[in-house]
Amino acid sequence: MVRRRTLFGQVLHYGLLIVVLAVMVGPLVWMLRVSLLDKTVSLTAQNLLSASITVANFTDLFAQSDLARYLFNSAFVASVVTLGNILFCVMVGYVLARRQTWPSRILFATVVIVMMIPVHIVIIPLYLICLKGGIYDTYWALILPFLINPVGIFLAKQYIESIPPSMEEAARVDGASELRILFRIVMPLCKPAIAVLAVLAFITNWNSFLFPFILTSSEDLRTLPVALALLQGHQAIDWQHLMAGSTVAVLPVLVLFFVMQRQVVSGITAGGIKQ
Amino acid sequence: MKSRSLTAALFASPWTVSFILFWTFPLLYSFWMGFTDYQLLSRHAPQFVGFDNYRALLGDRDFIASLKNTFIFVGGTIPVTTVVSLVLALLVNREFRGRGFFRSAYFLPWVTSMVVVALIFTNLFERGGYVAMLAQMVGFEPPVNGFLYDRGTALYAIMAMDIWMAVGYYMLIFLAGLKAIPDELYEAAEIAGASSWRQFTSITLPMLRPVALFILVINSIKSFQVFVEIFVMTKGKFDTSTVVYFIYETGLQTQFKFGYASAAAYVLFVIIGVFSILQFALMRRRQAAW
Numbered sequence: 001m002v003r004r005r006t007l008f009g010q011v012l013h014y015g016l017l018i019v020v021l022a023v024m025v026g027p028l029v030w031m032l033r034v035s036l037l038d039k040t041v042s043l044t045a046q047n048l049l050s051a052s053i054t055v056a057n058f059t060d061l062f063a064q065s066d067l068a069r070y071l072f073n074s075a076f077v078a079s080v081v082t083l084g085n086i087l088f089c090v091m092v093g094y095v096l097a098r099r100q101t102w103p104s105r106i107l108f109a110t111v112v113i114v115m116m117i118p119v120h121i122v123i124i125p126l127y128l129i130c131l132k133g134g135i136y137d138t139y140w141a142l143i144l145p146f147l148i149n150p151v152g153i154f155l156a157k158q159y160i161e162s163i164p165p166s167m168e169e170a171a172r173v174d175g176a177s178e179l180r181i182l183f184r185i186v187m188p189l190c191k192p193a194i195a196v197l198a199v200l201a202f203i204t205n206w207n208s209f210l211f212p213f214i215l216t217s218s219e220d221l222r223t224l225p226v227a228l229a230l231l232q233g234h235q236a237i238d239w240q241h242l243m244a245g246s247t248v249a250v251l252p253v254l255v256l257f258f259v260m261q262r263q264v265v266s267g268i269t270a271g272g273i274k275q
Numbered sequence: 276m277k278s279r280s281l282t283a284a285l286f287a288s289p290w291t292v293s294f295i296l297f298w299t300f301p302l303l304y305s306f307w308m309g310f311t312d313y314q315l316l317s318r319h320a321p322q323f324v325g326f327d328n329y330r331a332l333l334g335d336r337d338f339i340a341s342l343k344n345t346f347i348f349v350g351g352t353i354p355v356t357t358v359v360s361l362v363l364a365l366l367v368n369r370e371f372r373g374r375g376f377f378r379s380a381y382f383l384p385w386v387t388s389m390v391v392v393a394l395i396f397t398n399l400f401e402r403g404g405y406v407a408m409l410a411q412m413v414g415f416e417p418p419v420n421g422f423l424y425d426r427g428t429a430l431y432a433i434m435a436m437d438i439w440m441a442v443g444y445y446m447l448i449f450l451a452g453l454k455a456i457p458d459e460l461y462e463a464a465e466i467a468g469a470s471s472w473r474q475f476t477s478i479t480l481p482m483l484r485p486v487a488l489f490i491l492v493i494n495s496i497k498s499f500q501v502f503v504e505i506f507v508m509t510k511g512k513f514d515t516s517t518v519v520y521f522i523y524e525t526g527l528q529t530q531f532k533f534g535y536a537s538a539a540a541y542v543l544f545v546i547i548g549v550f551s552i553l554q555f556a557l558m559r560r561r562q563a564a565w
Contacts, residue, residue: 020381024384027396030405031391034398091287092287092289092290094286095286095287103287107294110290116496116551117302118496118499120500121500122302122540123540124540125304125305125308128304129304145297147289147293148290148293153290178279178282178286179282207387207390209388209390210502214523225391226390229394229503239398246395249388249390250387250391253388254386254387257383257386265382268444269447
């Protein structure tokens, strides 16, 4: 629908857009600014606007705390989980998309049901499973339960259903194994869906707090969100350093989001449209 | 054919295993625990106690308070989030210069880690912080110890932050819904001489109903489980404890009362389940009435 707008209407529109922009981005800009503020300077508006910029808070954190370790943990766990999601969600999605048998239908129903289950209600049994299974407080506890997720399966299945199966059938006639078909034909065709589910899996796991928090206890295994949340209680830490740590935790996903905006948006809206 | 079924079963096994190990088993396990006095540090084996945990929960003031807070949180955030995100979607729906930029910028809070958001707002809500300054500017006297250290404002401050964080996400879903409305409807309305407002109430709103249902359901499932922001900002003090915070406190923090905490988890599970079903039924009936 194209409708001519008056000049007044346009000014009003942009005015509103900018007010909302200030509200939405302001707190993040504040974080960035405080992270670059000298630690001896108070957080008054005047200082935020005029005090000089320093990266000392960042160098302090890397030199004097285990920030590098936490950063590695976050990156390692999120990467492994993302790779697992790519492989397993496409594999399962492929079966669910192509097979019209009753086990396949039941399995798909379980995927949809789990998408609706509130995860936080299983924190206690999951904690016990990890404890008794001997993976509590190891990287396994941060990775294993999250290697596959129903949203990713759902996205992969929907996408594969939209591709005609002719290439797979041709390969099958030529005697290709199912594994070969999966890796050589389905996976490459699924690249757009893989990009979507990978970026969503990465961002979700990078930001995840509750499960890494309850499934580990040693400092060596803390991811960035866990480390930041636990740092906050300490009297010794000032806002400048806390915000520097926060910036380190936020920057990678912000960059990823800007590079892969289209994928993030289509992943989020795919679920909404389908309903 | 037999071998293809086998391959299919093999390919599907990551989900089958995950579904059983990380979903079915935990759900059944905690259902059972809810009827026992299971406590990690207890000497004796868990005993079956029937509905004792559930009865005790009803008389537990901390639990009732956390339940009340959770309902305030859900009931307060969801309507505001839904309306604001719809307004934002309408604001960035039409073609204009910089549309992509504004859309992405509004979405940024959602991409940010909840822990970081909670840390930022802990400062902004402090005594003499930026929110207090803004409040004074509009003639509202901020609490003397800061918004998070006051029983009257702490929970509402956290709710405001949650709304801020969520609106960009639901805006995107509304945008997808707006895009799915056929242009012909508006063209026909235009020819018939319908005003913009009339077009909005008679075309846009009814056509957005399925999307609104989806938003209500996923938002309530998410909001009933509010935890991280409570943990980071108030540790459940100043009347901000929620059900998941209660589960964490009684189950995992110090007391390790698994039976009791599991019962609380199941209460929440049933509430969320009932809510989702109700919303589906309600929206479907309305749709049929159209």
